[in-house]
């Protein structure tokens with residue numbers, strides 16, 4: 001874990017290079033809110049604010065994941081016409097169990113996507129449905145910087161698919177769209193102080 005001073009120094013360096021708070025958040029793997037806070041504070045005064053998301057109490061039982069997936073499927077039904085939807089895509093690893101249940105609940109194809117660790121082109125697993133020409137809902141557990149979701153949307157578009165909606169358990173971003181695609185979360189975390 002980097003010290004707060006190191007993070008602050010690095011954030012200032014990147015800011016001076018002309019990067020936006022969003023770009024710095026991606027580079028340092030922190031939320032945009034954290035970067036904005038970091039750049040506006042006199043370091044040493046207060047503790048850094050970020051939220052670590054843990055959902056083990058859900059993950060230890062498939063049935064509990066199924067209950068969350070019911071909520072996700074309900075949100076999807078609220079947002080889009082289910083008849084328009086072809087497929088449900090899970091982002092590895094943590095999006096897959098939720099996407100599997102949602103696919104079953106909605107009676108749609110299942111896709112599995114593995115993001116590239118450095119943000120290059122990711123992989124669509126050939127053991128699951130193919131992307132080309134499909135209308136897709138993307139499922140993951142958490143949006144933190146939003147970089148994974150952005151790359152997923154771009155890779156789907158590049159493979160000839162269309163993303164209708166993205167649904168996550170928790171979003172740390174106070175935004176409703178990524179790359180022009182609607183984002184819904186079961187829970188949203190927002191910094192208030």
Ligand SMILES: O=P(O)(O)OC[C@H]1O[C@H](OP(=O)(O)OP(=O)(O)O)[C@H](O)[C@@H]1O
Nearest residue numbers: 092093094141142143144145146147148
């Ligand atoms: O919005 P971002 O900042 O891109 O972060 C969100 C991603 O980070 C986590 O995955 P992780 O990279 O830990 O991989 P894993 O699911 O394979 O453990 C999480 O499951 C999301 O996929």
